[in-house]
Amino acid sequence: MQMAEGELTIGAGHDFDSIFREERDGVFRTMLAFTGGRADIAEEATAEAFARAFANRLNLRDPVAWIYRAAFRIATDEVRRDRRRDELGESELPDASPALVDLIAALRKLSPNQRAAIVLRYVGGLETAEVARRMGISTPTVRVHLHRGRTHLRELLRTEEND
Amino acid sequence: MTERWERDLQALREVRAPRSVDDRVAQGPRTDRPAIPSARRRVTAMAAAFAIAVAGTLLVVKAFDTSNSHPANVGSWPGGTNVLPVPAPGRASPALLADGSPVFVVTTEKGATHVLSAVSTHNPWGVNYLVGWCPGSQTFEDPFHGSRWFATGTYLGGPAPTGLVPYGFTVLPGGQLRVGQPLSAPARGVEVGTPGGFCGGVGTSGMVMPAGVPPSAIRSSPQAATRVPTTSWIAVQGRLMVTSSSARLCQGADRACRNGAPVLGLDTKGLTAQLTGRHIYTSRRWIWLAHVQGPSLVDLTATPTAPAATIKYLPLFFSGTIGWHIQESGRAPLPWGSAAWASTVRFNPADLAPNAPAIPPTTIATLPPNGIIVTARVGPSDYDPSNGAYPPGALDGLDLSKARVRGPTAEEPPGNYTVMEIPNGYVLVRVYFGTAMPSAALVRQAQTELDTLQIPPVCPVPSGTYAPGLSVASGPPGTQVTVSGPVSYQGMYGTYAVAKEQMQVWWNFQSDNSNRWTDLLPGGATPSPANGGSVTMVTSASIDGACSWQATFAIPDVPPGAYPITVLIVSGPGATGGGSLTFEVTPP
Numbered sequence: 041m042q043m044a045e046g047e048l049t050i051g052a053g054h055d056f057d058s059i060f061r062e063e064r065d066g067v068f069r070t071m072l073a074f075t076g077g078r079a080d081i082a083e084e085a086t087a088e089a090f091a092r093a094f095a096n097r098l099n100l101r102d103p104v105a106w107i108y109r110a111a112f113r114i115a116t117d118e119v120r121r122d123r124r125r126d127e128l129g130e131s132e133l134p135d136a137s138p139a140l141v142d143l144i145a146a147l148r149k150l151s152p153n154q155r156a157a158i159v160l161r162y163v164g165g166l167e168t169a170e171v172a173r174r175m176g177i178s179t180p181t182v183r184v185h186l187h188r189g190r191t192h193l194r195e196l197l198r199t200e201e202n203d
Numbered sequence: 204m205t206e207r208w209e210r211d212l213q214a215l216r217e218v219r220a221p222r223s224v225d226d227r228v229a230q231g232p233r234t235d236r237p238a239i240p241s242a243r244r245r246v247t248a249m250a251a252a253f254a255i256a257v258a259g260t261l262l263v264v265k266a267f268d269t270s271n272s273h274p275a276n277v278g279s280w281p282g283g284t285n286v287l288p289v290p291a292p293g294r295a296s297p298a299l300l301a302d303g304s305p306v307f308v309v310t311t312e313k314g315a316t317h318v319l320s321a322v323s324t325h326n327p328w329g330v331n332y333l334v335g336w337c338p339g340s341q342t343f344e345d346p347f348h349g350s351r352w353f354a355t356g357t358y359l360g361g362p363a364p365t366g367l368v369p370y371g372f373t374v375l376p377g378g379q380l381r382v383g384q385p386l387s388a389p390a391r392g393v394e395v396g397t398p399g400g401f402c403g404g405v406g407t408s409g410m411v412m413p414a415g416v417p418p419s420a421i422r423s424s425p426q427a428a429t430r431v432p433t434t435s436w437i438a439v440q441g442r443l444m445v446t447s448s449s450a451r452l453c454q455g456a457d458r459a460c461r462n463g464a465p466v467l468g469l470d471t472k473g474l475t476a477q478l479t480g481r482h483i484y485t486s487r488r489w490i491w492l493a494h495v496q497g498p499s500l501v502d503l504t505a506t507p508t509a510p511a512a513t514i515k516y517l518p519l520f521f522s523g524t525i526g527w528h529i530q531e532s533g534r535a536p537l538p539w540g541s542a543a544w545a546s547t548v549r550f551n552p553a554d555l556a557p558n559a560p561a562i563p564p565t566t567i568a569t570l571p572p573n574g575i576i577v578t579a580r581v582g583p584s585d586y587d588p589s590n591g592a593y594p595p596g597a598l599d600g601l602d603l604s605k606a607r608v609r610g611p612t613a614e615e616p617p618g619n620y621t622v623m624e625i626p627n628g629y630v631l632v633r634v635y636f637g638t639a640m641p642s643a644a645l646v647r648q649a650q651t652e653l654d655t656l657q658i659p660p661v662c663p664v665p666s667g668t669y670a671p672g673l674s675v676a677s678g679p680p681g682t683q684v685t686v687s688g689p690v691s692y693q694g695m696y697g698t699y700a701v702a703k704e705q706m707q708v709w710w711n712f713q714s715d716n717s718n719r720w721t722d723l724l725p726g727g728a729t730p731s732p733a734n735g736g737s738v739t740m741v742t743s744a745s746i747d748g749a750c751s752w753q754a755t756f757a758i759p760d761v762p763p764g765a766y767p768i769t770v771l772i773v774s775g776p777g778a779t780g781g782g783s784l785t786f787e788v789t790p791p
Contacts, residue, residue, distance in 0.1 A: 064220045064224060065219050072215070083220070086220055086224050091228045094228065142211065143211045143215065146211070162209060194208050196208075
């Protein structure tokens with residue numbers, strides 16, 4: 041049976057409760073960075089990805105990677121639909137610390153893929169290959185995103201320190 | 204030693220997902236929320252297909268984009284007019300009446316004209332939604348919930364309780380009419396077609412949306428909007444928040460809703476039941492039409508996205524003859540469209556800036572007498588997407604001997620030179636000569652270059668329909684059957700729009716009015732089998748970028764009889780019906 045998404049094969053069920061508890065915050069953080077601080081979209085993408093994964097739970101071989109990829113897709117769609125130049129600067133994150141606000145402002149200057157790769161690698165602590173699986177892109181591409189993202193962040197945050 | 208960026212990143216570790224995620228996951232995937240279908244999809248034609256948008260993934264709609272394809276209808280607002288032109292047969296024009304009411308003036312293919320309200324009569328929980336016009340299927344459709352109406356406003360299918368509300372009108376001389384008062388909506392009648400929202404399978408990118416409101420007329424503070432007494436419709440942007448006893452339209456990201464206004468007439472209990480524990484019903488970016496009643500808003504009407512805003516015009520290019528310099532803009536968003544240039548001289552770098560105009564003015568201004576520049580552009584002024592898909596022959600007829608010959612216009616650099624212009628309805632070609640009297644040889648040279656103008660390949664239009672077929676229609680269990688068909692989903696101008704799509708072939712699904720194929724999607728109801736046994740997906744095929752698809756499966760071991768085969772086109776969270784077939788299982 042040929043499937044568009046390689047992971048959709050009939051497999052054993054997973055303990056979705058514990059997957060949800062363990063991964064929920066990580067997915068949300070990643071989406072928050074990926075969307076450049078759009079907490080509303082991050083929340084929706086996180087929730088919808090888990091909800092779809094749960095509905096598909098018997099068919100997922102690697103649910104965590106699947107959930108991340110679904111969340112990236114959903115967030116991409118939402119951001120695209122929601123693009124309004126004048127409001128991009130707004131963050132809806134409640135109770136954000138000043139450090140976080142600064143960080144998100146800096147992250148926003150990166151491309152979405154750079155942000156996602158950086159967050160998965162340096163906040164999530166994942167190996168490059170695992171980052172690639174969760175983003176649904178190749179490992180060399182992840183390395184490029186990581187390299188450019190690091191370089192960019194380094195410049196951005198250094199500049200801000202000098203200010 | 205860690206660098207600052209690494210340390211700062213750790214701030215993200217403090218971030219936790221909000222608790223509302225838990226509730227939201229428990230609700231399951233989005234299926235029956237207001238579904239705004241993807242505007243990126245399009246089918247060139249789809250005779251046998253039925254389609255609705257499912258699992259609309261949207262929190263947010265961008266509406267009334269100033270760059271939509273109906274700028275002629277955007278005047279001062281409200282303050283539209285009740286005197287409107289009668290469209291040609293088969294066309295519908297969106298308009299705003301003097302009081303701001305959104306309507307369509309439509310002339311059926313048989314020549315009868317109607318004025319219809321653009322507000323859907325299906326208003327779940329008291330929220331109204333606007334409808335769009337589908338030129339291909341000659342129907343009005345509610346892109347949020349899939350109700351459909353004929354061009355006359357008569358009910359066709361979907362959840363709407365009645366036909367569209369008609370307006371009385373008198374015909375004026377000069378092909379115009381004066382719109383009068385709204386009449387009562389015609390009764391529903393039987394559902395004669397399948398629900399839609401996707402223009403009968405054609406996709407929403409060709410949908411004609413209700414006329415837009417200029418951004419300056421959209422109020423950002425709902426509270427301030429209610430302070431201006433008016434009996435007209437107003438346009439206001441905001442987030443709809445509901446509790447079980449009240450609803451408010453709120454400004455921006457302010458969850459305390461300080462500049463909000465109460466909304467009356469909504470079934471707040473029904474709305475909150477949709478949200479289980481949350482209070483946010485829409486994103487803050489939704490734009491609504493409403494009437495003011497005291498300090499409150501009534502008749503809250505959601506405006507759908509303007510699909511044209513997301514259209515990327517096809518990247519034209521010159522393959523170029525030897526000695527010519529060529530440039531192309533690539534895929535460009537509205538409002539500029541895409542442009543390709545060819546020139547006998549090198550382009551001036553000033554013309555190649557990212558935001559350069561559609562013609563190379565500096566190069567034109569310095570063109571030598573024997574120089575030629577050919578420009579080609581696709582864009583909103585050249586081709587109205589509501590006319591349907593960009594056909595494969597869209598580059599035909601670009602013959603300079605039939606071109607209009609003129610001098611420079613105000614948008615072109617001044618000078619004593621000649622411009623030949625050919626608008627063929629799809630592409631606008633302009634040829635600039637460095638002389639006021641180009642020789643026949645120069646024109647021939649330009650024509651040779653123009654003949655190399657290309658568009659990316661498109662999938663051929665099938666001679667029959669887009670319906671799938673079976674390699675054999677009957678046989679015993681175990682028979683190998685191939686399901687195949689042409690792929691109809693294409694981008695606006697023939698390019699493939701949706702990267703990852705999948706055809707799914709389902710066996711034994713009872714499809715009727717109460718058992719929709721949405722049951723086959725994750726999170727849907729348990730699909731009902733047509734015969735004994737179960738409903739199963741027997742095979743599937745990726746249709747990523749292809750112009751046709753096929754998938755093979757073995758007939759299951761089932762008792763003899765006629766079994767339905769349902770084809771589903773799945774794209775991310777959404778899906779579209781791809782047609783139904785029947786296989787006759789014979790005894791082994």
